[in-house]
Amino acid sequence: MELVQDTSRPPLVYVKGVPLVKYFAEGLGSLESFQAQPDDLLISTYPKAGTTWISHILDMIYQGGDLEKCNRAPIFIRVPFLEFCAPGVPSGMETLQDTPAPRLIKTHLPLALLPQTLLDQKVKVVYVARNAKDVAVSYYHFYRMAKVHPEPGTWDSFLEKFMAGEVSHGSWYQHVREWWELSRTHPVLYLFYEDMKENPKREILKVLEFLGRSLPEETVDHIVQHTSFKEMKKNPMSNYGTIPINLMDPNISPFMRKGITGDWKTTFTVTQNEHFNADYAEKMAGCDLTFRS
Structure with a gap:
């Protein structure tokens, strides 16, 4: 992949009330020509909720657990x-044009910006949600290293923006809630990052059942092994190591940083935690979603 000029950390651009990376907002028009295929599978998450992990798991399932086939290309090519x-660099839509069916497609878009064709075609969705505090910490470090974002500022100021939904792709609260509601009427498998960490094999079996597929137990165990954080972190086909440093600088923070649950406890101050808890209680009131730390 060729080097590109410094992206200069442009400010976010609002589309239908949703803040987005400037380049993403400018490219949304191309999604109007996107046509979903019935055998597409959509991977939906709020940023930093385990997107690359579930993408690699699904590609391994699609390739029958063949790691060599999964290493055919970086994850962002295998799962546009x-x-x-x-x-x-090629856009997601450009990459999709060269992607054979059945396609795995990744998005962080809230429903307001999602191409309607995906809903009309009743495309299956695997959604992964993660504890908001861990997402906020991970997103802060991602903002620092991914230069398509504005400068994150201090951790304290970034946390305030996160709580207000003033970060790229908007409100975490709205995202997890609206996809949860959609799961009542659309074929959505709603997974939790913490469950995946606790028992990845159990969650992979849920994915297989949702897809209507089966694999030998030894193949499932093989997938569990090769989709572990340790294995993915050292694999350039899954760790975003091939992205130009002008876009993402791993010297600032690695793309795959820690991949654990409850790491927010090493970052949040007592005051920040109390403030966040009050905000969370207000914005998640009346929702039956439950998250673990």
């Missing part, structure tokens, strides 16, 4: 990022 657009 629908709304991705950045200077000097």
Whole structure:
């Protein structure tokens, strides 16, 4: 992948009230020509909720557990990022044009910006949700290293923006809630990052059942092994190590940083935690979603 000029950390652009990376917002028009196929599978998450992990799991399932086939290309080529657009690199839509069926497609878009064709075609969705505090910490470090975002500022100021939904892709609260509601009427498998960490084999079996597929137990165990954080972190086909440093600088923070649950406890102050808890209680009131730390 060729080097590109510094992306200069442009400010976010609002589309239908949702803040987005400037380049993503500018590329949304191309999604109007997107046509879903009935055998597409959509991977939906709020940023930093285990997207690359579930993407690698699903590609391994699709390849029958064949790691060599999964290492055919970087994860962002194997699983195109629908709304991705950045200077000097192929967009998600361009990558999709060369993706054979059945396609795995990744998005962070809230429902307001999702191409209607995906809903009309009743495309199956695997959604992964993660504890908001861990997401906020991970997103802060991602903002620091991924230069398509504005400067994150201090951790304290970033946390305030996160709580207000003033980060790319908007409100975490709205995202997890609206996809949860959609799961009542649309074929959505709603998974939790913490469950995946606790028992990845159990969750992979849920995915297989949802897809109507089966694999030998030894193949499932093989997938569990090769989709572990340790294995993915050292694999350039899954760790985003091939992305130009002008876009994502791993010297600032690695793309795959820790991959654990409850790490927010090492970052939040007591005051921040109390403030966040009050905000969370207000914005998640009346919702039956339950998250673990």
